[in-house]
Each structure stands twice: as structure tokens, then as C-alpha cells.
Amino acid sequence: MSGATTAYYVPHSARWPIVGSIGLFIFFYGFASWLNDAPLGREMFFLGVGVMVFMMFGWFGQVAKESESGAYNSQVDSSFRLSMMWFIFSEVMFFAAFFGALFYARTFSGPWIGGIGGGGADVTNALLYQGYDYVWPTNGPGDIGGNFQQMGWFGLPLINTLLLLTSGVTCTFAHHAIRAGHRKPFILWLLATVTLGFIFVFLQAEEYMHAYSAMNLTMNSGIYGSTFYLLTGFHGFHVTMGAIILLVVMIRAIRNHFSAENHFAFEAAAWYWHFVDVVWLGLFIFVYLV
Structure with a gap:
């Protein structure tokens, strides 16, 4: 251990992970409580949001200071890259579970209670759900939530698709700019990406x-409403987080933190942003179009 440039850097007091864990617990406990009309659910939710924002400011700032001080070497850089890859893989599996729920509801459980398919589906339909004809989108045999309109693909969904695809292009242009050492175009393309993200x-x-307000399509609109808001809502949350991360990267770029050789913070954010783009294409096809 001869110095910061040769030793693998380990922070002496890593308090931010425990702060983030506490914030996430409060956030999701409050969110679940709010959805179920439990006491203090909304207040706990916003307290969790506040703790998470505090954690992100502190942790982002600490990592930026460590990077600019030269504390990281090539081994740390490799660890960052592997960590980001595994994180994105976990996000792939996260969304795969929700896409799987949508697929199962549309292909298996919905048709089955509608009397379509083998395995006694016709008997189940005749005994328990007589008169129910399965057609997607559905809010089930109980007509949960009342009549609703299906969300179409034209209009805002199509505009948002074009916005995200364009933001992927501007993010790629920013990457080419920093690799060429062109700082001003890098910042401008980043600004365009962040702006498109927040517009989305x-x-x-x-x-x-x-x-x-106009379609009576809510989270209580049966399996269609719940899967629609589950998938698009979590994706919107990821877009929000990705735009905030890119905004932080842009502020760091304005402060001249990156060079053509050292800019992994931006690359990690770009990987995440492209992942968000790909997920939205899947959503647009399987939630809005099909």
C-alpha cells in the first residue's frame, strides 16, 4: 500500500449506504402505507424522499471529490464498471418480472377464467365466472373500478417515444464529444438530453x-390498470432518476471534471439512459400497441 494511485481505495467511513438503506425503507413503507390508506403513509413517503435526496447529494459529492483528488486507480475503475453492469442487469430482471406479470395475465390467467384453453377452463368459467368473455384490456369478471377507456398509442405516448429516442441520440453525441475532448459540445448535448428527459x-x-380524469383509468381498474401504472410508473421513476443523474454529470462537466480519458461517471449514466430507452420501447409495444 504505497499510495492512492497504486492502492485500492476504500473509504474510511462509508455512512451513505446505511443512510440510503434507511431512506429506501421509509420511502417504500410510506408508499405502501399510502396506497392502503394507512395512517402517516403520505408523510412517511415524503420523509423517505427527503432522506434519499439528502443521501444522493452527499454520496454524489463524496464520490466526485474522491475522483477529482486522484484517489481512484484502474482497479477501482474496473470495479465501478462491473458494478454498473450488475446494477443494470438487476434492473433488467426487475422489469422482466413486471413484463412477465403482464404476459401471464394476458396469455394465461385472463383467457383461463374466460373459459379459453384446457385444464378445466370451461368448467371454471361456467361455475365461477359465467357470462364473462375475456377480451384484453380487461378489469376482470368483477368489472373492478367500473368502465374505463384503453390508453392508446397515439398522442402523448408516441410523442414520449420520439422524445426518448431523440434523447438517446443526443446522449450518444455527448459521448462522442467528450471522447474527442470537445467540452462545450459535450455540455450542450448533455443539456439537450436532460431537457428531453424532464419533458418526458x-x-x-x-x-x-x-x-x-377523462378515461376513468386508475390503478383500481383491474389487472389492466394495475399493470399499466406499475410498468409505466416505475419506468417514469427510472427516467426521473436518470435525468437527475445526467443533470449532476452536466454540472460536473461545467466544473471541468471530465476529460477525454477520464469520464466514466458520464459513461455509467449513459449506459443507464440507453437501458431506460430500450425498456420504453418494450413498454410502447406491449402496453400501448399490442
Whole structure:
């Protein structure tokens, strides 16, 4: 252990992971409580949000200071890259579970209770759900949530698709710019990417408000409503986080933190952003189009 440039850097006091764990616990406990109308659910949710924001400011700042001080060597850089790869893989599996739930509901459980398929589906339909004809989208035999309209692909969903695809292009242009050592174009392309990301989130909020107020499409609208908001809502959360991360990267770029040789913080954010783009394409096809 002869120095920072040869030794594998380990922080002396890594308090931010425990702060983040506490924040996540409060966040999800509050969110679940809020959904179930439990006491203090909303307050716990926003307290968790506050703890998470505090954690991100502190942790991002610490990592930036460590990077700019020259504390990281090539081994640490490799660890960062492997960690980001495994993180994105975990996100792939996260969304795969929800896509799997949508697929199962549409292909197996829905048709089965509608009397379609073998295994006694016709008997189950005749005894328990007589008169129910399965057609997707559905809110089930109980007509849960009442009548609703299906969310179409044209309009805001299509606009948001074009916005995210364009943001992927601007993010790639930013990557080429920093690799060539062109700092100003790098910042401008980053600004374009961040702007498109936040516009996407704003338009998705508009879509949700229209769905609730004009279409009676809510999270209580049976399996269709729950899977629609589960998939698009979690994706919107990921877009929000990705845009915030890119915003932090842009602020660091303005402060001249990156060079053509050293810019993995941006690369990690770019990987995440492209992953978000790909997930949205899957959502657009299987939630809105099919």
C-alpha cells in the first residue's frame, strides 16, 4: 500500500449506504402505507424522499471529490464498471418480472377464467365466472373500478417515444464529444438530453392526469390498470432518476471534471439512459400497441 494511485481505495467511513438503506425503507413503507390508506403513509413517503435526496447529494459529492483528488486507480475503475453492469442487469430482471406479470395475465390467467384453453377452463368459467368473455384490456369478471377507456398509442405516448429516442441520440453525441475532448459540445448535448428527459416526465404526468380524469383509468381498474401504472410508473421513476443523474454529470462537466480519458461517471449514466430507452420501447409495444 504505497499510495492512492497504486492502492485500492476504500473509504474510511462509508455512512451513505446505511443512510440510503434507511431512506429506501421509509420511502417504500410510506408508499405502501399510502396506497392502503394507512395512517402517516403520505408523510412517511415524503420523509423517505427527503432522506434519499439528502443521501444522493452527499454520496454524489463524496464520490466526485474522491475522483477529482486522484484517489481512484484502474482497479477501482474496473470495479465501478462491473458494478454498473450488475446494477443494470438487476434492473433488467426487475422489469422482466413486471413484463412477465403482464404476459401471464394476458396469455394465461385472463383467457383461463374466460373459459379459453384446457385444464378445466370451461368448467371454471361456467361455475365461477359465467357470462364473462375475456377480451384484453380487461378489469376482470368483477368489472373492478367500473368502465374505463384503453390508453392508446397515439398522442402523448408516441410523442414520449420520439422524445426518448431523440434523447438517446443526443446522449450518444455527448459521448462522442467528450471522447474527442470537445467540452462545450459535450455540455450542450448533455443539456439537450436532460431537457428531453424532464419533458418526458412532464408529459407522462399529463398523460396520467388525463387517464384519471377523462378515461376513468386508475390503478383500481383491474389487472389492466394495475399493470399499466406499475410498468409505466416505475419506468417514469427510472427516467426521473436518470435525468437527475445526467443533470449532476452536466454540472460536473461545467466544473471541468471530465476529460477525454477520464469520464466514466458520464459513461455509467449513459449506459443507464440507453437501458431506460430500450425498456420504453418494450413498454410502447406491449402496453400501448399490442
